[in-house]
Amino acid sequence: MSSSSDKAMNNPKNNISKLKSITGSVGLLVTLMIYTAIGGLVFRQLELPIEIVRLSRIRTILLTQRNHFINQILNNTDLNISTFADKMQLELRSYEIAMQEATQGGFLINSVDESDLLNNQDIANLPPVAIDRWSIIQAVFFASTVLTTIGYGNVVPSSIWGRVFCIFFAFIGIPLTLTVIAHWGKLFAEIVSEIANKISENLPSFITQFYPHNTTGQRSLGALAAIGLLFIYISCGATMFMLWEEDWNFFDGFYFCFVTMTTIGFGDLVPKKPKYMLFCTLYILVGLALTGTIIELVRRQYAQSWRRLQALRGPIAEVLRKISEHAGGDISIMQSDLRNLLTVIAMPKLKRKDGKNTDVEEKEWQEAVEAVLRNITTSVPDKNYQKPIMQIVIYESSV
Template structure:
């Protein structure tokens, strides 16, 4: 590693390692969770069809209203009532989405292992995957930092360096927010049928790894929910997450550094003011000591048998640091 950070070769190697690890994790969880989920859903499908057959007077819309209050397997229950094919979320693409949320610590909560082998595998997988992903995101953040440094050297206003620096910073922030927030939010708003505010909310909650799970892109029914296009949409979404995590981490780190520098600057200024005040007080004490000594010296003639001695160091005691105004020594009369 050079002083300028990791090179592109090391970044590519690490990126390949992370992608391979994600693919291995997706295959493992797909194998563990896929068949049990199919079995559970087939049982649920049989139950729902039997229930509908025994309640011919029950309207489908009424049953859908009831199912909307149920969290577990809600989407699948609706698809069953609409005579759609039984499927599993734990296919490779679905499991890949799951492991991405695991290693990035987003943790939406919309997918979780239900079997004991799956839960054990999750613990082991996360212990290895999270550190590797954090290292990769750290390297990606350093590369983005180097890129932003190059952009920051652009001379948009060559006559005024301060204005040029502000313009470059605005350009960096605007490009980042546009590419990683505004454009994705517009796409999510259209595809997922969300409002723009909901889409922006999802972008921030996801990239900050808060991951509430109240909004999850590329998982529920949407305009690209069919196979092929829907799988591509998922892959693009999670590539966006990886890049966005690095950018937002860089932005938060920059804001943190600004606050730290401001705090250090305030501490330095406060220290300088205190030192200046102490120096001023010392000078005032020194002047006061000299003034008192001169006043005492003027009345020396009126005191018989005593000699007024000037205090050492202009009135400042070297050993104790206190101010000695006068020192009077008694002379023996001859």
């Protein structure tokens, strides 16, 4: 087995094919990154001016309400305490509503400079508002969430042209993203398969006796290993986000990574450090490719089991009926037949060396299964078989 793998490794055509596959995957990834960067810059160009105007208006309203509240306190001439308290309650309520609207609009209170707060009368000449939402890195990160269909919802286009561009950008970019994820997922699957083959060839003898040698067991083991690899990848990301985000723990990072890798994207947890956004984008793209590969492996396992059960549904039902008629519900008689029946269900389909099935091999597999089922039905005992009788004796005492 090792010699065949060595020949495959030393085959020039095989190496050239692998090199072309890797080069094509890298080219697609670079194309997607350039497309994402261009889209982020266009989003920034369309949304940033409107965002500046909107946040400046929110800041003006907030500072106006704040100054009005302070002036009402300083210029109060009413000596009636109860009247003054009721008046301050109304003024404070207006200021709280302004703060709530500012928070919902994405305006951060700490973005207001202290000099702006002290200079209460000069609201018209305030410096430009600080913009974090549509910075270059945030815009590129938003473009990546559009292409991956994650859509956290914390940043959205608000202008008409921004929304129109988002439709066309997603219409072209989502198929490109799915193609990149599919190529990288296939590449990851090949790499993981080669690593698994090399590990299985070099396993010690005391471990190989527990290693499944049938196709079904190997596929199940491969699916479990792939799921374990995904959890390791998510755990690594959770550890990094725990170190980057001050208010995140490991579970928060793990939850965010899982919701992101499965493209659920609730948006309740989103990274806030802009300098890590580009790395986060790359981490998400690689993770989506890995997740797609693992989901495909698990889906194939379920699909194969379902097809096998569908193919054996009729014969198995007939065999169970005959066993029940002849054995009369005797578990001791049915035990070996049921064991053989489970063996039939677990029988792997015959495959060629290249892994492709043909109609002839499919027919051979069905004939082999039917032969085993016929053997089960012919081995059942005769109808004249005396069923075991359980005798129950009840003693009635004089008490």
